Amino acid sequence: MRNNLRILWIAIAAFTATASGASDIEYFTHHRASVSGTLTSSLTYSAEMGYHYMLRDFAGIGISLGYWKNFYAEGWAAESNWNISSDDECPSNLYLRPSVIIKSPAVRIRDAYLSLYGEPGVMINLPYQRVAIESTSEWPKTDYTFISTTKGQWLAMELRAGICIDIGGCGISAGYMFSNYDINSQYRHLSYRGVSFNRYYPRKPVMHGAFLSLSYNF
16 A cells, blocks of 8 residues: 555656646636546446636646446345345445646647646545345345444545547546545445444455546636
8 A cells, every 4th residue: 555655646746747837738718627437446437527727727626526336246245134235235425526637748739739647636435324234034024224334434545647638628538547445445334233244345445447537628
């Protein structure tokens, strides 16, 4: 983990250094709206909407609102007469993601401007999880009980790095993402009838993935 954090800060410093002379895009406004998505090694996808105030064409600060979901559960809480509901077996959550946008000097190709893109940020998840438990102790009758927790990891660092193409007021960014968020952390703090869910959901302390972002400057 310490090595991963060192790489993160080196990448941020490198983007900051290269951005110092980047003010060469003709079309520049202060407001940037975006829609973005990710796919990760933790078998999750995310979708988000964001706004950044661009201080210069190469640097901005803002926040995004998003939703992520695990699309293939690597664990399933179940015993002989109860199990987690199929609707809740895959973790998901809402989040806010404050971030900083940093771009390198752009290379102009006709009407397009191509630059390196970096976006370090912090992922703030809703610190709450609630799931349904199906109990078949009196089969064929099925009873439902809801359990919840406010424990587990809800804050994580995230870095997105790649390339950006701007044409007029429109832009597209794509590349690699890294985060130290463990998607199963909150689920591992759930328990039912004295049985901890820690045994069912593996630790996933690091996630890698890809991101795609469409933006409009106005």
